[in-house]
Amino acid sequence: MSVKELQAFNFRNLSTAKVNFHSKLNFFIGGNGSGKSSLLESLFYLGHGKSFRSTNVNSLINTSSDNFVVTVKTDSDNQLGIQRSQSGEIKIKINGVKHNKLSDLAKNVAIQVVTPESFKLFFGGPKERRKFIDLGLFHVKHSFPSDWKTFNRILKQRNACLKNKVAGDQYSYWTEEFCQLSESIAQERSAYIEGLREELLVWLKLFLPTIEDDITIQYLQGWHSKKELREVLIVNKQREYEKGYSLFGAHKFDVRFLLNNLTLEQRLSRGQQKLFLLALTFAQTKLIEQGKRVKPILLIDDVGAELDINSRSIIANINNHLDCQTMITAIDRVALEPIIPDNDNYKMFHVKHGHISAMSK
Numbered sequence: 001m002s003v004k005e006l007q008a009f010n011f012r013n014l015s016t017a018k019v020n021f022h023s024k025l026n027f028f029i030g031g032n033g034s035g036k037s038s039l040l041e042s043l044f045y046l047g048h049g050k051s052f053r054s055t056n057v058n059s060l061i062n063t064s065s066d067n068f069v070v071t072v073k074t075d076s077d078n079q080l081g082i083q084r085s086q087s088g089e090i091k092i093k094i095n096g097v098k099h100n101k102l103s104d105l106a107k108n109v110a111i112q113v114v115t116p117e118s119f120k121l122f123f124g125g126p127k128e129r130r131k132f133i134d135l136g137l138f139h140v141k142h143s144f145p146s147d148w149k150t151f152n153r154i155l156k157q158r159n160a161c162l163k164n165k166v167a168g169d170q171y172s173y174w175t176e177e178f179c180q181l182s183e184s185i186a187q188e189r190s191a192y193i194e195g196l197r198e199e200l201l202v203w204l205k206l207f208l209p210t211i212e213d214d215i216t217i218q219y220l221q222g223w224h225s226k227k228e229l230r231e232v233l234i235v236n237k238q239r240e241y242e243k244g245y246s247l248f249g250a251h252k253f254d255v256r257f258l259l260n261n262l263t264l265e266q267r268l269s270r271g272q273q274k275l276f277l278l279a280l281t282f283a284q285t286k287l288i289e290q291g292k293r294v295k296p297i298l299l300i301d302d303v304g305a306e307l308d309i310n311s312r313s314i315i316a317n318i319n320n321h322l323d324c325q326t327m328i329t330a331i332d333r334v335a336l337e338p339i340i341p342d343n344d345n346y347k348m349f350h351v352k353h354g355h356i357s358a359m360s361k
């Protein structure tokens, strides 16, 4: 899907904002604190039911209001909307019909985002990397959303057994279900990560052509790679009962990005790390595009941060290589100059005090 029109009401400093997007490429220019990130965040919230920069959802509500609303019209004239109030109540509508689950929205929207904070993906804890990989799998492997939902239900039951010190048949039943699904999800993830690595190599040729290192995405499946999960759980049964939750399994996976066996931090400069991140994000966006379930949307916030003119000019090629809709923000036009195409195939907007207006090119 691409978004034809977005309206945001009381989302951070966007009191009433309306944007008619270009189906391919959109630029947003505005000073610090004008509302550029808030605009991208409102779109992301619609697709994911959460923010890419804050865990406190109430902080997204404009301080003068007790709720926010975000609605979009898609290129195929579907209407999606979400309202969130201070009390935590969420209302979702798709084409005027009420829905209860955020996943009903998520099915329709595949958003990839790069912000100056996206480095957390490489250096923070495993949570960000798990989210990144599973977001791709969600849209690429069509059986994954329901497998993952079932897995989480089983994990909850198994954790309840461990917490309440339940043993016997109940423990054995949930452990067996847990092992079977963990093994099959691990295989799905492993295949997905291999495909991601192949696509990443293509994008790295563009973004980091001088790096000739051996690139590895090391997949840590959530338990010892040479052992069956059943064996690991038998050995660690006592420890799991002591902790009261599942210490191993498909929910504990992680990935490491290595260049000639060195971490990105050891091998690359900060600017090069950002280029690696862009290559990785574009690789995942390509896989989502090839998955043909939804057309991906790519959000790049503050494109000028860390990137020199040459690096930014590589981004100008996005539309030659990817069938996606792209939204890029920058603090001024100079930062965007190397990216703006020669043709007329884009729109440019100015953001000021939470108001968004179309600009002449």
Ligand SMILES: Nc1ncnc2c1ncn2[C@@H]1O[C@H](COP(=O)(O)OP(=O)(O)OP(=O)(O)O)[C@@H](O)[C@H]1O
Residues within 6 Å of the ligand: 011, 012, 013, 030, 031, 032, 033, 034, 035, 036, 037, 038, 039, 058, 059, 060, 061, 062, 063, 064, 302, 331
């Ligand atoms: N809940 C809220 N209600 C009202 N205003 C808010 C709320 N949360 C944040 N703001 C304000 O919204 C403004 C826009 O923030 P945003 O992060 O979107 O700016 P930006 O244009 O991306 O800036 P920068 O270039 O500095 O990153 C800021 O001035 C911020 O203080």
